[in-house]
Amino acid sequence: MIDYTPPTHTGLRILYLDKSLIVVDKPAGLLSVPGRGDDKQDCMIARVQAEFPDALIVHRLDMGTSGIMVMARGKVMERALSILFQTRQVHKRYEAVVARQVSPTRGEINLPLLTDWPNRPRQMVSFVLGKLSCTRYQVLAYDTASDTSRVALEPLTGRTHQLRVHLQALGHPILGDELYASPTVCIQAQRLLLHAVWISFPHPLTGEVLSINSPIPF
Template sequence: MLSAPPPPVAYTPPPDTGLDLVYADGALLVVNKPAGLLSVPGRGEDKLDSLVERAKKDFPDALIVHRLDMDTSGLLVLARGAEMHRQLSILFQSRKVHKRYEAVAAGHIVPAAGKIDQPLVLDWPNRPRHIVDHATGKPSLTRYRVLGYDAGHDTSRVELEPITGRTHQLRVHLQYLGHPILGDTLYAPPERRDQAPRLLLHARELAFRHPITFEEMHFETKAPF
């Protein structure tokens, strides 16, 4: 059973030291988002600072195509202009963008590779949490591969490939297996939540075909934990 989440804290985004720009051309940007920064502005003036707003300082035509949770770090694609936004959105919706994440999760995950095929739905009374629900949940599939086990800390470093793109999918799927991600304020018990200073989840790889040149693009950033 999940413990109650900690009370909300004020939004304190990381200092704006400029974009960690991985790639840029006239059609799109690939940016490495730091943990703790919203992908898009939230509700209220105190939540205006976000990755897309920071990107617009250098690229006024930047538009968000997909999102990462505030506490997740890693690669994000932004379109430059409405037409590129449309084309890139189609790539994501048709699952033609390949994504891999890296996480550190509680316990020893066995077997060392497999898939988590469990439907997810918003847990409305406890939003923004999501839960596995076989009656009303949407199909959700994650492939995983354990990269290593740290017996001293009883943690597994794991590679995750979301085949679907549900909200909190990776976090809920690992929690469902009994291996919540360290630092997860929504899905980890307190002892695992407090074992890390942040959510140990990083969007490590992106691959897709460029919508204009049709070149196969592949980007990768090392997990900062």
């Protein structure tokens, strides 16, 4: 069991705000929604709702992942934004630092994923029962000194832990990943080196395409 010690709340980092939606920058180590137990109530949605009571969740980031989260303002916008996600009109890009040199330097990972029920919340590859899962990747840089690669990731589907499991299956787990990396790879970073860096989607009211970036903290 991973201990939950949320980062100190020093104020919201708002990337976009209007009467329909809020886009915030989630810090690493913070749950997206409350967990089980009184010690897991501090989370991204609770911090946002403290200032914007009408905020509602439409998607999540893993606790260890930092970066862009979109929230609806009110039930009508929650449904409209959820439809955009369901119909794949929302495009996202992440960056990660992974173990070893990735070759080829770009490609597509198609591995079906399934919850590993005896070991929840872990996910696993299952060609029998797994759900279709697809991730595009491109190597941005290779560091010979640390034998690590920085990669851009585009999830074409939105499965739980998709990027983390796909990279592990490729032989390049993300540094700092307590669930999927070996102990030697995990301790190479003090946090999971995965960040939601960019998102693009049509505004549910105006149809204008929003393109929002978040600076990478590692």
